[in-house]
Amino acid sequence: MNKHLEILYKEHAVIKKALQTVKELKELIDINPDEYKSEMIRYISFFRKYADGFHHYKEEQILFPEMSKKNEFLAEGVIKEMFENHSDFREMTGNIESLVNSGDYKNAHAAFEKYAEALLDHIAVEDDEVFQMAESVFDDAEIEKIYFRFMDCDKDLGTSDKIKFEAMIN
Numbered sequence: 308m309n310k311h312l313e314i315l316y317k318e319h320a321v322i323k324k325a326l327q328t329v330k331e332l333k334e335l336i337d338i339n340p341d342e343y344k345s346e347m348i349r350y351i352s353f354f355r356k357y358a359d360g361f362h363h364y365k366e367e368q369i370l371f372p373e374m375s376k377k378n379e380f381l382a383e384g385v386i387k388e389m390f391e392n393h394s395d396f397r398e399m400t401g402n403i404e405s406l407v408n409s410g411d412y413k414n415a416h417a418a419f420e421k422y423a424e425a426l427l428d429h430i431a432v433e434d435d436e437v438f439q440m441a442e443s444v445f446d447d448a449e450i451e452k453i454y455f456r457f458m459d460c461d462k463d464l465g466t467s468d469k470i471k472f473e474a475m476i477n
C-alpha cells in the first residue's frame with residue numbers, strides 16, 4: 308500500500324473502533340444517564356475533531372482534489388458522493404449533539420446508530436473503491452507530495468492532539 312493511503316487507512320481503523328465503542332454506550336442510558344451524557348459529549352468532540360477535522364479534511368483538501376484532477380469521471384461520480392456524505396455527517400453530528408444536550412438520550416442513540424451505519428458504509432466505499440483508484444492514479448513523486456501535504460495538515464491541526472485522540476480510542 309502506498310504510504311499516503313496508509314495514513315488514511317489507519318485513521319479509518321481508529322474511527323471504526325470509536326463507532327463500535329459508542330454503540331456499546333447504549334446500555335448506560337438506563338443505568339447511568341449522566342455518564343452516558345458525558346461520554347457522548349466526549350465522543351462527539353472526537354467525531355468532529357478527529358473524523359471530520361483530521362480525516363475528512365485531508366480527503367477533501369488534498370486527496371480528492373488531486374484525484375479529480377486526474378479523472379473528471381471520478382470528480383463527478385464517487386468523489387462527489389464522498390463530499391456529500393461528509394457534509395451529511397456534519398449535519399448528523401450536530402443533530403446527535405442537540406439530542407444529547409436536550410436529554411433525549413434514546414433518540415440521540417438512534418440518531419447515532421444511523422450515523423454509524425452511514426459512516427461505516429462510507430469508509431467501506433473509500434477502502435474498496437476510492438483508495439484502490441488512488442493507488443493507481445499517482446506516480447511516485449505525486450505520492451510523495453501528497454504524503455508530505457498530509458503530514459503538514461496534521462501538523463497544522465496539531466499532531467499532539469491527534470495522538471491524544473488516538474490514545475483515547477485505543
Ligand SMILES: [Fe+2]
Pocket residue numbers: 363366389393429433
Ligand atoms: Fe471520507
Ligand SMILES: [Fe+2]
Pocket residue numbers: 315319362363366430433
Ligand atoms: Fe475516509
